[in-house]
Amino acid sequence: MSLRQGARILTLKTGTMGDAFSVLNQCAEQLMVSWGLDLAEQKAQTRQPKLENWRKINERLFANWPSDMIEEAWRGSVNICVLVDERGRTNGCQATNMAMTQEMQEATCNSMTRARFDPARDAEGKPMRSFYEMTITYRVM
Numbered sequence: 001m002s003l004r005q006g007a008r009i010l011t012l013k014t015g016t017m018g019d020a021f022s023v024l025n026q027c028a029e030q031l032m033v034s035w036g037l038d039l040a041e042q043k044a045q046t047r048q049p050k051l052e053n054w055r056k057i058n059e060r061l062f063a064n065w066p067s068d069m070i071e072e073a074w075r076g077s078v079n080i081c082v083l084v085d086e087r088g089r090t091n092g093c094q095a096t097n098m099a100m101t102q103e104m105q106e107a108t109c110n111s112m113t114r115a116r117f118d119p120a121r122d123a124e125g126k127p128m129r130s131f132y133e134m135t136i137t138y139r140v141m
Helices: 018-034 039-044 054-064 067-071 102-114
Strands: 002-005 008-011 076-084 090-095 130-138
Touching: 018 039, 054 102, 076 102, 090 102
Parallel strands: none
Antiparallel strands: 002 008, 076 090, 076 130
């Protein structure tokens, strides 16, 4: 695997990555099951959920940003996974990068409670439960 930044190239001699990716896939599958999702249904889905009210969520993210973090010009990213039901409503949220403070994780997930989605679709085009992953980057400009 090679990484490039400008003219610099860094090559990592990792060897075969098949076993590592297999373990990562198993972990992701176990995580979906722990969220109450049917693994076979998730594998058969034809479309992921689509966030419909991004502007409103963006306003809520800003409104819920802890004031002390604004004053400190805190910046960082929060990765979240939102469970989305068949009606396109959220019914769970979890931060997936535990390096963030609990306060930021909660503020971010609380902002997502009013998110509206066009739900995921199964093989027949019917709405189904699934999840939506996103990364939210906070920074003071």
